[in-house]
């Protein structure tokens with residue numbers, strides 16, 4: 001498959017829980033998609049194969065089947081994903097939003113597993129238009145949906161500002177929310193959630209898997225980790241070991257050894 | 269107008285009063301009953317709780333340490349500690365919902 005993401009990008013997805021790709025959907029197709037979004041209806045068949053479920057003769061059908069988008073999807077959830085749900089999120093012109101931090105759906109403890117959400121922005125989205133905010137790296141912190149609304153502000157929060165045709169792809173456990181739209185223009189974001197059907201191992205381009213930069217990417221400080229950074233790092237390393245199929249991978253002081261190195265348990 | 273209580277919560281990764289907060293929230297009853305438009309803030313309002321205390325905020329709760337076990341000592345969830353600060357301010361008329 002073409003257009004698979006690099007190992008470095010996969011490491012960044014592991015550490016930060018999201019990736020941003022501009023120029024994914026051409027402008028004309030963006031316009032056609034926007035028209036369809038205005039008439040969005042409810043969910044399709046939840047939990048059914050994406051390829052069978054997703055409409056074929058529509059602009060949105062085409063957008064999520066572009067080779068670049070397919071490569072991105074395959075890199076993260078592998079071949080033959082399932083359609084989970086979709087939605088056209090609208091923040092109307094001149095609509096303000098209060099605190100909205102949440103984790104989607106319900107609490108999700110599945111190990112060595114993640115769903116992805118593709119957030120497609122069909123129009124140029126400026127700072128003032130209130131693009132979705134994300135808390136990079138928060139995807140290892142399980143919470144019950146909207147209970148984190150009380151975290152009004154977090155150091156390191158980012159929000160979508162991008163040209164039309166951009167796709168943000170994120171681990172569905174990333175903390176996020178909507179923002180105020182101060183402009184005269186309605187703000188649309190189209191989201192699609194997908195589930196893997198097979199173990200999410202080495203689905204991305206592994207030609208740069210030994211790049212030493214990967215260790216640095218996995219160690220990223222996003223701003224809010226404080227004294228818990230090394231506990232975050234342990235979670236990231238565990239996920240990286242799994243997706244890269246390197247069960248002994250570790251970095252720096254190798255914190256996972258504090259659990260794993262137990263010679264007293266080895267029987268003669 | 270009477271003075272009413274404002275609350276500032278600093279969410280932290282240690283219960284100490286001199287650590288940099290990871291997240292923060294304001295409940296300013298002097299201004300109204302909730303935030304209708306959350307203005308983004310990149311940095312915490314104070315570098316730590318002690319800086320807030322020097323600005324007139326009173327600590328009304330600081331966190332206790334947690335006992336850790338092998339089962340949950342590596343687990344992550346909400347921020348583990350918080351400092352709650354209070355200050356009294358003159359009440360303003362709340363803006364009507366439009």
Ligand SMILES: [Fe+2]
Nearest residue numbers: 102103104176
């Ligand atoms: Fe959400």
